[in-house]
Amino acid sequence: xxxxxxxxxxxxxxxxxxxxxxxxxxxxxxxxxxxxxxxxxxxxxxxxxxxxxxxxxxxxxxxxxxxxxxxxxxxxxxxxxxxxxxxxxxxxxxxxxxxxxxxxxxxxxxxxxxxxxxxxxxxxxxxxxxxxxxxxxxxxxxxxxxxxxxxxxxxxxxxxxxxxxxxxxxxxxxxxxxxxxxxxxxxxxxxxxxxxxxxxxxxxxxxxxxxxxxxx
Amino acid sequence: xxxxxxxxxxxxxxxxxxxxxxxxxxxxxxxxxxxxxxxxxxxxxxxxxxxxxxxxxxxxxxxxxxxxxxxxxxxxxxxxxxxxxxxxxxxxxxxxxxxxxxxxxxxxxxxxxxxxxxxxxxxxxxxxxxxxxxxxxxxxxxxxxxxxxxxxxxxxxxxxxxxxxxxxxxxxxxxxxxxxxxxxxxxxxxxxxxxxxxxxxxxxxxxxxxxxxxxx
Numbered sequence: 196x197x198x199x200x201x202x203x204x205x206x207x208x209x210x211x212x213x214x215x216x217x218x219x220x221x222x223x224x225x226x227x228x229x230x231x232x233x234x235x236x237x238x239x240x241x242x243x244x245x246x247x248x249x250x251x252x253x254x255x256x257x258x259x260x261x262x263x264x265x266x267x268x269x270x271x272x273x274x275x276x277x278x279x280x281x282x283x284x285x286x287x288x289x290x291x292x293x294x295x296x297x298x299x300x301x302x303x304x305x306x307x308x309x310x311x312x313x314x315x316x317x318x319x320x321x322x323x324x325x326x327x328x329x330x331x332x333x334x335x336x337x338x339x340x341x342x343x344x345x346x347x348x349x350x351x352x353x354x355x356x357x358x359x360x361x362x363x364x365x366x367x368x369x370x371x372x373x374x375x376x377x378x379x380x381x382x383x384x385x386x387x388x389x390x391x392x393x394x395x396x397x398x399x400x401x402x403x404x405x406x407x408x409x410x411x
Numbered sequence: 412x413x414x415x416x417x418x419x420x421x422x423x424x425x426x427x428x429x430x431x432x433x434x435x436x437x438x439x440x441x442x443x444x445x446x447x448x449x450x451x452x453x454x455x456x457x458x459x460x461x462x463x464x465x466x467x468x469x470x471x472x473x474x475x476x477x478x479x480x481x482x483x484x485x486x487x488x489x490x491x492x493x494x495x496x497x498x499x500x501x502x503x504x505x506x507x508x509x510x511x512x513x514x515x516x517x518x519x520x521x522x523x524x525x526x527x528x529x530x531x532x533x534x535x536x537x538x539x540x541x542x543x544x545x546x547x548x549x550x551x552x553x554x555x556x557x558x559x560x561x562x563x564x565x566x567x568x569x570x571x572x573x574x575x576x577x578x579x580x581x582x583x584x585x586x587x588x589x590x591x592x593x594x595x596x597x598x599x600x601x602x603x604x605x606x607x608x609x610x611x612x613x614x615x616x617x618x619x620x621x622x623x624x625x626x627x
Contacts, residue, residue: 209432209590212459216425216563219456226458235462240435242442243428244462246451296591316591334595346591347432348567356597365610368600372614374425375512375532375562377601378594379550381572384584385593394581398588 196223199257199285202230202247203271203278205409208238209347210263210295217354220370221362229254231277239265239409251281259357260289263350264296264315266402266409269322272304279304291357293342295350299323302343311338316346317387318402332388348385351376412439415473415501418446418463419487419494421625424454425563426479426511433570436586437578445470447493455481455625467497475573476505479566480512480531482618482625485538488520495520507573509558511566515539518559527554532562533603534618548604564601567592 198218200211211228218226229249230236236245262282271278282305286292294302299315302308303326313328313336320330334345335353337360344353355376359367384390390398414434416427427444434442445465446452452461478498487494498521502508510518515531518524519542529544529552536546550561551569553576560569571592575583600606606614 207432208428212424212428215459216423219458226456228459240442242435243431243444244464246460246462248460334593345593346589348590348592348594351564352595352597359597364598365607368598368606369610369614369617371596371598371601372603372606372610373562373618374564375601376564376594376596377550377561377599377605378564378592378596379568380587380592380594381568381575382580382584382587383593385587385591387588389593390584390588391581394585394588398585401585402589 196259197225197227197257198259198261199227199229199254200261200263201251201278201281202228202236202245202263203265203267203276204236205239205267206263206265207296207347208243210265210298210350213348213350214261214295214354216374217351217358217370220373221358221366227254239267251277255285256288257285258289259291259293260285261293261295262298262301264294264298264347266406268297268300269406270410272300275304282307289340291340291342293344293353293357295344295353296346299328299343300326302341303328307341311341312336313338313341313343314345315343318399412475413441413443413473414475414477415443415445415470416477416479417467417494417497418444418452418461418479419481419483419492420452421455421483422479422481423512423563424459426481426514426566429564429566430477430511430570432590433567433574433586436589437574437582443470443473455483467493471501472504473501474505475507475509476501477509477511478514478517480510480514480563482622484513484516485622486626488516491520498523505556507556507558509560509569509573511560511569512562515544515559516542518557519544523557527557528552529554529557529559530561531559534615
């Protein structure tokens with residue numbers, strides 16, 4: 196079984212590394228990080244630099260593909276970046292096609308979400324709808340072989356849920372215990388419905404600004 | 412304010428990237444990833460390769476230092492690896508000295524945990540005690556300026572708790588909302604007290620084997 200995580204300059208680190216940490220604990224699975232080109236690839240902060248070893252051209256038939264989000268995804272989706280072409284080319288033969296956060300917009304641009312319920316970061320529901328998806332406020336949404344997760348940290352929940360689906364609850368629980376995933380955030384404020392309205396407005400403004408900076 | 416995340420070959424990716432994702436959302440903070448040498452540095456799976464830009468020798472006075480864990484930490488602790496020397500040298504002038512998972516063993520080897528309550532991955536309590544710490548089953552433990560977190564994913568909770576301490580609850584909640592950290596694991600099985608005993612035994616055996624592989 197091959198699990199491919201597709202990357203691009205400007206991805207959000209935890210979107211990719213949360214699922215990566217979960218998937219790599221499964222025995223006998225080939226986890227591959229790939230991008231348009233090999234070599235240095237930086238995240239959306241410009242502080243984390245990966246040295247990528249595999250290209251999209253090498254990874255043509257993954258069983259499971261996962262695409263992380265980032266502030267740049269709207270631009271990549273509109274421009275049909277190589278990662279969109281890779282999703283479109285590989286999706287027909289995958290067993291699971293999945294995304295975290297605004298990675299869903301890349302699935303959308305590849306035509307994967309037409310008519311499906313899907314989710315993304317809470318700030319990007321409108322953009323998601325523009326690809327024919329029904330934005331849905333759940334942490335992880337399964338529609339046949341297409342699974343989408345909410346913002347950034349939701350990739351951990353997505354990956355553990357996929358493990359339970361593919362290999363059963365025992366393996367999922369074993370990996371959960373291995374990464375000691377017994378979350379205890381200091382506040383219960385991690386979704387728009389739970390957050391203070393003023394904080395919600397603030398984060399919405401910051402997100403919009405970061406996205407505008409990327410597009411500028 | 413400078414936040415330094417100290418890395419070494421064989422670190423566990425999510426231990427570092429969870430806190431990295433949280434810290435990098437704080438305005439006007441200098442987050443730096445550093446290691447003994449610049450250049451390529453691989454995680455404990457040998458699949459994720461970073462291109463590190465800063466050395467320990469450059470980062471001599473961080474306000475906050477964080478050390479992630481990994482299967483190799485027991486070896487590094489015993490051999491007084493350069494990361495242990497870096498912690499020992501910088502700890503006296505930090506405002507916060509922190510660890511995730513078995514990164515606590517590196518703090519221990521640097522002499523930071525003597526006489527303190529501390530935590531680490533649940534499989535490493537005995538080793539932690541050997542450094543004079545009192546192993547304590549909490550997700551995040553604060554002892555003066557020394558904060559330790561439980562295994563792997565606990566670094567996210569640690570970092571959000573630190574944000575609340577340093578910048579106040581509003582900023583912590585804003586970052587939590589930004590990364591949509593509203594965790595919903597498919598099972599409530601992420602700690603030894605919650606896990607099925609057979610799964611606990613299995614994961615204990617797998618962890619011991621991976622550690623033995625590193626030491627071999």
